[in-house]
Amino acid sequence: MIKYKFLSIFLGPALTIASCLIQVIFGYSYKNCIEVSHHNEFKCINRYAKSLTAFVEDLPPTATILNISHNTLSKIPPHSFAHLQNLTHLTLDSNNISNITENVFNNLNNLKSLNLSSNNLARLHPCTFKNLYALTELLLSNNKLQSLPPSIFNASTCLKTLIIRKNALSNFSAVVESVKGLTNLTKLDLSYNRLTSLENSANLPSSLQLLYLNNNNLSHLRCQPDLFSRICRLDLSNNNLSSIHFKGLNLSNIKFLRLRLTKVTVPELLKLAPSLNPAHVDFSGLNLGQRNNSLIKTLCWLLRNSSTELQSMVLQHNIIYYLQDRLFFNCTNLKGSLDLSWNILRRVGCLEFLEGQYGLQKITVEHNLLTELNSCQSLPFQHHFNLTTELSFRYNRILKVNKFAFVHTPCLKILKLNINTIAFMDHHALRYLTNLTTLRLDNNLLTDLYNDSFIDLHSLETLNLRNNQISVIFKETFQSLKRLNILDLGGNKISQFREGAFTGLESLRNIYFDRNRLKKIDIYSFAKLSATLRVLDLQSNNIRYMKEQTTSPFANFSKLEDLKLDAQQPYGITLLPHAFFSGLISLTSLSLTNNHISSFRSDTFDDLPNLEYLHLDTSCVGVIPLPPGIFKNLQKLKILQAENMGIGSISEHVFWNLTSLHRLQLNRNAMTTVDPVVFEKLPNLTYLDLRNTPLSCTCHNSELQNWTNTNQRVQIVYLYSMRCPDLSNSSFYNFDTKVCYLDIGVYLFASTSNVVFLLTILPLLYVKLYWKLKYSYYVFRSWFGEQWRRLRDAEEECKYDAFISYNSADEEWVLKKLVPNLEGNSSPLRLCLHHRDFEPGRYIVDNIVSAVYKSRKTVCVVSQHFLRSEWCSLEIQLASHLLFHELRDVLVLVFLEHIPERQISAYHRMRKVMLKKTYLQWPGSDCADPAQAQELFWVQLRRALRSSGSRGLADVKERAGEEDTLGEELRVNQPQTDNGRNFILL
Known part of the structure; x- marks a missing residue:
C-alpha cells in the first residue's frame, strides 16, 4: 500500500500549518x-x-x-x-x-x-x-x-x-449554554450524570425533540415553565422527583414521558400538569400494583377522558401480582399494546382482565412468575379477543400448557412461549390457532412432539423448538404445516427420524438440526424436503463415516444453498466419502469447520459449481497437504476460510481456477515457505490473511517478502506485525535478503552459453590445434623440469647428426638399410635411435623432446604404420615446430611407400611440410635400375643430413633447389609433380 507520512512544521499560533506529503511505496498492507x-x-x-x-x-x-x-x-x-x-x-x-x-x-x-x-x-x-x-x-x-x-x-x-x-456533569445551565446555538440538535442524552436541578439561564435549541435526563441526582427541577415546551420524548426516570415538581410546566408537546422509579403519582401528576396527555406517559415503575389494582382502575378512568388514542400502555416494574377481571374495562381507547412485564404475576387466566378490550393488538407478559397456562375451552364466546395478534409469555416459569390454552385468541399470529420451563404441552394446547404464523417454543424442556400437536397451525411459517429435550421426531408430526418455511430443531437430543417425519412440509426452506445426536445422514434422511430446502444446518451432531458410501446423501438436493457440517462430535468428520457433495449444484455456502478430516481428495469439491463461501477452519488433523486441483471447479468461490487446517505447503495448482476468489484466510497454518506465484494466479484476490504462520525468514521466502512489500492489489492483513520464528526481534517484511539476490537467469545464461560455446569450439580446436597444444604442454613440462635451459645450451653443439623417427613396423628397413648406409661409411653420421639411445627410466616424452633438440636433423620414415602412430606424430610435430616457428632446417621426410593424397590430407602438419620442403621417396622395385636409384637416394640423404640446421627457411629452400638439380642429373625418369608437391623419385 502507498504509505503517506506527514511532517508538520509549527512556526507559531498565528502561522498556518504546512504539511509535506512524502510518498513511499510499500505493500498493500497496514500496520494496525x-x-x-x-x-x-x-x-x-x-x-x-x-x-x-x-x-x-x-x-x-x-x-x-x-x-x-x-x-x-x-x-x-x-x-x-x-x-x-x-x-x-x-x-x-x-x-x-x-x-x-x-x-x-x-x-x-x-x-x-x-x-x-x-x-x-x-x-x-x-x-x-x-x-x-x-x-x-x-x-x-x-x-x-x-x-x-x-x-x-x-x-x-x-x-x-x-x-x-x-x-x-453537575451544572445543567452550563450544558444548555454550550448547546444553545445548535439549531439542528434533535437528541440530547444527559443520563447517568450528577445533575441536581434543571435550572437554566438559556433556552434549549428549538429543534430539540429527545431529551434524556434519567439516572441523575435530580431532586427538584427549578426550570423555566417552557423548558420542555418543544420536547417530544422526555426521560426523567430514576430521579428523586415527585409530582409537585411538574406543576406549571408546559408539557403539551410531549409524546412520551418516562418517570419510572420516581415518587410521582399518576393522578396527582395529571392534575398538576394538565397540559400533559396521559396517553403519552410510560407508567412503568410507579407502584400501580398497590391497593388491589385500584390505582390501575383510576388510571383507566383518567385515560378514558383523553381524546387521544392510546397506542401503548406500559406497566412494567409496578409490583403487580394480581389482575382482577375487567381491570382494564374503562381503558376504552387502548388500541395498541399492553406491556405487563417485570411484575410478579403468577397467573393470567384466560385474559379475563382484558374484558371489554377489543382493539388490543399486542399483549406482553414477560419476566413474571407464571407457572401454568390454563385451559380456556369453557370461556364464553364474548370473551374472545379477536384483534389480538401477538402474545408473549417469555421469561417466565411456565411448566405446563393445558389444552385449548389459546382458544380465546383465535386471531393470534405471533405466540412467544420461549425461555420458560415447559415440560408438558397438551396435544390440543394450540388448537384453533389457524392464523398463527410464528411460534416460539425454544429454550424449554419439551421431550415429545405428537402428530396432532400442530394440527390446526395451517398458516404457520416459523416454528422454533431449539434447546429442548426432544429425542425422536415421530411420523406425521408436521403433517399440517404446509406453509412452514423455517423449522428450528437445534440443541435437542434427536438421534433419528421416523419414516414420514417430515410429511407435509411442502414449503420448508430452512431446517436447523445443529447440536443434536444424528450419527449419519443418507439419501433417505431428508428425502421429503429435497425439492424445497435451501438451508440445512447439521452442526455439532455425531455424523461420522468409516467407509465409502455408494450414494451421496445430497443427491436430490438440487436447490440447497447453505450446508453446515461443522464440529461433529466427539471426534469430528474424519472421512469424506467419494462424491459426498454430489447433487448440490445450487450450493453457495459450505461450512466444515472444527472437524478432523484426515485428507481431501482432488475431486472433493468438484460437484459444487456455484459455491461462493467455503469455511474449512480447523477442519483437519495434523499437518496435511492440499492436493493440486482440489478447488478447480469452484470458479465462483469468493471467500475461502482455511484457518488452522494444518496446511504444510501450498502450490499454485492448489488454488488453480479460483478466478472469483477475493478473500483468502490462511492464518494459523504450518507453512514455512510460500511461492508468491500462488497468489499471483488469483486475479480477483484482494484480502489475504497469513497471520500466525511460521514463515521462515530465509532466502526461500525472499520472493514472498518482495511480493508482499510491492504488490498493490492484495491486502496482507497486519503484514508489519508478522514476526520471524527463526530470528528474534525481526519482522517478515524487512528481514535481510541481500545474500539472496542472485540473478539465476544471468547465471544460467552465462553457464549454458559457455557450455554451448565450448561444445562448438572444442572439436575445431581439437582438429586445428591438438598437436600444437600437446607440443606446448610437453615443452612446458620439459622447461619446468629444467630441461629447456640445457636444450638451448646444446643447440650450437648437437650430440647427434640425426634423430630417426619411425614406426616399429619399419624397424627392419631402418636397421638393415638406413643405419648401415649412414653410420658405416668413411665419414659416418651419428644417429639417435629410440631403442638404443633413449635414457632408461625417463619419461618417453622427455626422451623425445631431448632427442629432437640434441639432433641437427630429424628424419621421419613415413609409411602407413607411421601415420597411425601417436608417438611418431608427436615427433614430426616437434620437428615441424622448429622448422616453421624457429626457422631451423631440421626436418627430412623419407617416404618408404606411396601414400595417396586423400590420406595425407588428414595430417595437416605433414601436408604443410610437404608443400614447403622437398622430400625423399625410397625407390621401389618398379624402377628401371633399383640399385642405381638406391645409391642416389643415400647420397641425397647424407647431403641433407650434413646441411646446417640453423639456417633460415630461405636457405632451406635454396638448398632444396640444389638437390633438385643434382637429382635431375642422376634420376632415371623425368620429374613428377603431384598436386604441387615436389619430391625426388629415385
Whole structure:
C-alpha cells in the first residue's frame, strides 16, 4: 500500500500549518488496521500500538470510515488526521484517551460522526471541535467530563445527536449554554450524570425533540415553565422527583414521558400538569400494583377522558401480582399494546382482565412468575379477543400448557412461549390457532412432539423448538404445516427420524438440526424436503463415516444453498466419502469447520459449481497437504476460510481456477515457505490473511517478502506485525535478503552459453590445434623440469647428426638399410635411435623432446604404420615446430611407400611440410635400375643430413633447389609433380 507520512512544521499560533506529503511505496498492507471496503472503511480494533500515529500514518486519504476502538491510546497528537480529509465516521471509543488538544481534528471538514465514548476525558479544550463543520453525531458517553466549555460547539452547527451520558456533569445551565446555538440538535442524552436541578439561564435549541435526563441526582427541577415546551420524548426516570415538581410546566408537546422509579403519582401528576396527555406517559415503575389494582382502575378512568388514542400502555416494574377481571374495562381507547412485564404475576387466566378490550393488538407478559397456562375451552364466546395478534409469555416459569390454552385468541399470529420451563404441552394446547404464523417454543424442556400437536397451525411459517429435550421426531408430526418455511430443531437430543417425519412440509426452506445426536445422514434422511430446502444446518451432531458410501446423501438436493457440517462430535468428520457433495449444484455456502478430516481428495469439491463461501477452519488433523486441483471447479468461490487446517505447503495448482476468489484466510497454518506465484494466479484476490504462520525468514521466502512489500492489489492483513520464528526481534517484511539476490537467469545464461560455446569450439580446436597444444604442454613440462635451459645450451653443439623417427613396423628397413648406409661409411653420421639411445627410466616424452633438440636433423620414415602412430606424430610435430616457428632446417621426410593424397590430407602438419620442403621417396622395385636409384637416394640423404640446421627457411629452400638439380642429373625418369608437391623419385 502507498504509505503517506506527514511532517508538520509549527512556526507559531498565528502561522498556518504546512504539511509535506512524502510518498513511499510499500505493500498493500497496514500496520494496525484492516481494510473492510476498498480504500474506504478501516477497522483498527484490539491492537497493541500506543501511538495514534501508528494507526493512521499508512492509511490512504480516501478513507471515509475509521474505527480505532478497544485499544490503549492515551492521547491524540495535533494534526493526527490531517491527511484523512475525507473521513465521515471516526470511532475512538474504549481507549484511555485523557487529553484532546486544540488542533486534533483539523481538516476533517467532512466528518459527520465522532465517537469518543468510554475514555478518560475529564475536560475538553474550547476549540476541540472548531473545524468539524459537518458533524451531525457526537458521542462522549462514559467519560469523566465535569463541565463543557460554553463555546465548544459553536462551529458544529449541523450537530443533531449529542450523547454525554455516564459522565460527571453537575451544572445543567452550563450544558444548555454550550448547546444553545445548535439549531439542528434533535437528541440530547444527559443520563447517568450528577445533575441536581434543571435550572437554566438559556433556552434549549428549538429543534430539540429527545431529551434524556434519567439516572441523575435530580431532586427538584427549578426550570423555566417552557423548558420542555418543544420536547417530544422526555426521560426523567430514576430521579428523586415527585409530582409537585411538574406543576406549571408546559408539557403539551410531549409524546412520551418516562418517570419510572420516581415518587410521582399518576393522578396527582395529571392534575398538576394538565397540559400533559396521559396517553403519552410510560407508567412503568410507579407502584400501580398497590391497593388491589385500584390505582390501575383510576388510571383507566383518567385515560378514558383523553381524546387521544392510546397506542401503548406500559406497566412494567409496578409490583403487580394480581389482575382482577375487567381491570382494564374503562381503558376504552387502548388500541395498541399492553406491556405487563417485570411484575410478579403468577397467573393470567384466560385474559379475563382484558374484558371489554377489543382493539388490543399486542399483549406482553414477560419476566413474571407464571407457572401454568390454563385451559380456556369453557370461556364464553364474548370473551374472545379477536384483534389480538401477538402474545408473549417469555421469561417466565411456565411448566405446563393445558389444552385449548389459546382458544380465546383465535386471531393470534405471533405466540412467544420461549425461555420458560415447559415440560408438558397438551396435544390440543394450540388448537384453533389457524392464523398463527410464528411460534416460539425454544429454550424449554419439551421431550415429545405428537402428530396432532400442530394440527390446526395451517398458516404457520416459523416454528422454533431449539434447546429442548426432544429425542425422536415421530411420523406425521408436521403433517399440517404446509406453509412452514423455517423449522428450528437445534440443541435437542434427536438421534433419528421416523419414516414420514417430515410429511407435509411442502414449503420448508430452512431446517436447523445443529447440536443434536444424528450419527449419519443418507439419501433417505431428508428425502421429503429435497425439492424445497435451501438451508440445512447439521452442526455439532455425531455424523461420522468409516467407509465409502455408494450414494451421496445430497443427491436430490438440487436447490440447497447453505450446508453446515461443522464440529461433529466427539471426534469430528474424519472421512469424506467419494462424491459426498454430489447433487448440490445450487450450493453457495459450505461450512466444515472444527472437524478432523484426515485428507481431501482432488475431486472433493468438484460437484459444487456455484459455491461462493467455503469455511474449512480447523477442519483437519495434523499437518496435511492440499492436493493440486482440489478447488478447480469452484470458479465462483469468493471467500475461502482455511484457518488452522494444518496446511504444510501450498502450490499454485492448489488454488488453480479460483478466478472469483477475493478473500483468502490462511492464518494459523504450518507453512514455512510460500511461492508468491500462488497468489499471483488469483486475479480477483484482494484480502489475504497469513497471520500466525511460521514463515521462515530465509532466502526461500525472499520472493514472498518482495511480493508482499510491492504488490498493490492484495491486502496482507497486519503484514508489519508478522514476526520471524527463526530470528528474534525481526519482522517478515524487512528481514535481510541481500545474500539472496542472485540473478539465476544471468547465471544460467552465462553457464549454458559457455557450455554451448565450448561444445562448438572444442572439436575445431581439437582438429586445428591438438598437436600444437600437446607440443606446448610437453615443452612446458620439459622447461619446468629444467630441461629447456640445457636444450638451448646444446643447440650450437648437437650430440647427434640425426634423430630417426619411425614406426616399429619399419624397424627392419631402418636397421638393415638406413643405419648401415649412414653410420658405416668413411665419414659416418651419428644417429639417435629410440631403442638404443633413449635414457632408461625417463619419461618417453622427455626422451623425445631431448632427442629432437640434441639432433641437427630429424628424419621421419613415413609409411602407413607411421601415420597411425601417436608417438611418431608427436615427433614430426616437434620437428615441424622448429622448422616453421624457429626457422631451423631440421626436418627430412623419407617416404618408404606411396601414400595417396586423400590420406595425407588428414595430417595437416605433414601436408604443410610437404608443400614447403622437398622430400625423399625410397625407390621401389618398379624402377628401371633399383640399385642405381638406391645409391642416389643415400647420397641425397647424407647431403641433407650434413646441411646446417640453423639456417633460415630461405636457405632451406635454396638448398632444396640444389638437390633438385643434382637429382635431375642422376634420376632415371623425368620429374613428377603431384598436386604441387615436389619430391625426388629415385
